[in-house]
Amino acid sequence: MLDNHLKILTNDQKGKPVFLWFAKPNELVGLTTYFQNDRKYTCTAIAGDMPCKVIFIPNHHFTKLLKAYPAIKHQLLKILCDRITFMEKRTKNMLHQSIDERIIETLLFLAAKENHQAPDHKPSGLRINFSTKELAEMVGASLEYLRRRIKHLKNTGLIDYGRNWLTIRDMNRLRLMTQH
Amino acid sequence: MKKQIEVPPCQDCQGRIHNHLFCSLSDKELDVFSANKGGNFYKKGQNIFYEGNRGHGLYCIYSGKVKVHKLGDEAKEQIVRFAKEGEILGYRSLLSDEPYNATATAIEDSVICYVPKSRFLEVLENNSKLTFKTIQLLTRDLKASEKKIINITQKPVLERIAEALLILKEKFGLADDGQTLNVVLTRREIGDLAGVTTETTIRTLSDLNKKGVVRLQGKRIALVNMNQLTHLANLAD
Numbered sequence: 001m002l003d004n005h006l007k008i009l010t011n012d013q014k015g016k017p018v019f020l021w022f023a024k025p026n027e028l029v030g031l032t033t034y035f036q037n038d039r040k041y042t043c044t045a046i047a048g049d050m051p052c053k054v055i056f057i058p059n060h061h062f063t064k065l066l067k068a069y070p071a072i073k074h075q076l077l078k079i080l081c082d083r084i085t086f087m088e089k090r091t092k093n094m095l096h097q098s099i100d101e102r103i104i105e106t107l108l109f110l111a112a113k114e115n116h117q118a119p120d121h122k123p124s125g126l127r128i129n130f131s132t133k134e135l136a137e138m139v140g141a142s143l144e145y146l147r148r149r150i151k152h153l154k155n156t157g158l159i160d161y162g163r164n165w166l167t168i169r170d171m172n173r174l175r176l177m178t179q180h
Numbered sequence: 181m182k183k184q185i186e187v188p189p190c191q192d193c194q195g196r197i198h199n200h201l202f203c204s205l206s207d208k209e210l211d212v213f214s215a216n217k218g219g220n221f222y223k224k225g226q227n228i229f230y231e232g233n234r235g236h237g238l239y240c241i242y243s244g245k246v247k248v249h250k251l252g253d254e255a256k257e258q259i260v261r262f263a264k265e266g267e268i269l270g271y272r273s274l275l276s277d278e279p280y281n282a283t284a285t286a287i288e289d290s291v292i293c294y295v296p297k298s299r300f301l302e303v304l305e306n307n308s309k310l311t312f313k314t315i316q317l318l319t320r321d322l323k324a325s326e327k328k329i330i331n332i333t334q335k336p337v338l339e340r341i342a343e344a345l346l347i348l349k350e351k352f353g354l355a356d357d358g359q360t361l362n363v364v365l366t367r368r369e370i371g372d373l374a375g376v377t378t379e380t381t382i383r384t385l386s387d388l389n390k391k392g393v394v395r396l397q398g399k400r401i402a403l404v405n406m407n408q409l410t411h412l413a414n415l416a417d
Contacts, residue, residue: 010326010330012330012333012334012335014334018329018330018334020329031319032319032323035312035315035316035319036316036319036320036323042326043326066312073308073311073312073315074305074311076315077276077314077315078275078276080319080321080322081272081318082276083322084272084318084321084322084325085272085276085278085281087322087325087326087328087329088250088260088281088282088325090329091258091325091328091329091332091375092250092252092258094329094333095252095256095258095332095375096252096256096258140333
């Protein structure tokens with residue numbers, strides 16, 4: 001991944017896409033298929049709402065790269081551990097949290113991951129460059145419901161948003177909302 | 181309390197032979213583990229490590245069965261996976277240098293070996309094949325966690341419970357009668373694995389019992405009609 005983000009999805013048995021995670025610049029996708037020696041990709045990677053640049057490394061080149069630079073393998077261990085932790089946390093949230101809590105958790109997670117401090121610090125916020133449609137997919141909520149809830153969060157002064165971006169204005173209050 | 185006990189050297193461990201990571205270690209590498217490991221006996225229900233604690237070593241199950249679970253709000257539990265003889269626990273915490281993501285609890289009396297972190301990482305650092313195999317293990321775990329998300333978001337309760345029973349069969353196998361699951365779990369634990377409440381699990385298992393798909397004998401569950409169960413689990417592949 002070179003810029004913007006990729007959405008990693010899979011389809012359920014009825015063909016409905018299920019969001020799994022997203023890849024940011026400098027991340028690798030397709031690792032599971034390579035290391036499990038699968039013939040087919042188990043997930044679909046598609047560009048987010050903005051175009052993105054991706055470098056394709058063929059399997060045999062990647063194998064050569066791993067042989068030439070064994071240290072990469074140790075970095076991959078950490079990357080995979082982080083990914084599993086993220087997936088397990090998502091599963092736990094799906095099982096035990098209400099949709100409203102999941103929306104806030106997702107916003108907090110994305111803010112931490114993107115870590116883009118607003119330049120003027122004015123809306124004291126962390127900016128998230130995702131569309132509401134993408135946020136709905138991540139949360140596992142309908143687009144209509146998500147729009148209603150983030151509108152409510154905006155009205156209460158916790159966030160601000162526009163096309164393909166969202167800024168958290170009050171991180172502490174948002175955090176408190178997920179801690180009951 | 182856990183009780184320290186003598187365990188045989190890694191070379192003689194039967195479980196290790198079936199372990200994806202450690203089956204091909206050299207005698208020298210096994211000696212490093214054997215010389216530094218300790219063995220503990222855990223009674224059923226005893227915790228081996230806790231979610232949020234720092235990991236200082238690797239746990240290898242010499243005998244017994246363990247559940248790896250996360251605690252949610254209001255004491256709700258989510259079972260991440262089960263592990264049996266020959267399998268390892270706590271490796272992700274060591275590799276990522278993060279606290280444990282889940283708690284490990286013995287679901288039957290178990291003997292578990294403990295290898296200090298430094299020794300495990302030392303062997304890993306010098307054995308490229310072991311590193312590759314560890315990556316493979318992690319990608320397998322990742323695949324399983326992705327599958328779980330799909331199940332939770334898309335699959336109805338009946339499918340999830342049917343699949344949980346098939347997962348248990350895959351993991352622990354069947355008793356000599358060829359039908360009874362080789363593990364004894366509470367209804368709550370089966371629900372925690374499937375992501376379903378205990379009440380719904382009891383009701384669903386009772387329905388499956390009435391339909392002749394399973395046979396309930398106290399805590400033991402016999403998978404009577406495997407074809408029907410696989411069909412109910414809606415497993416495409």
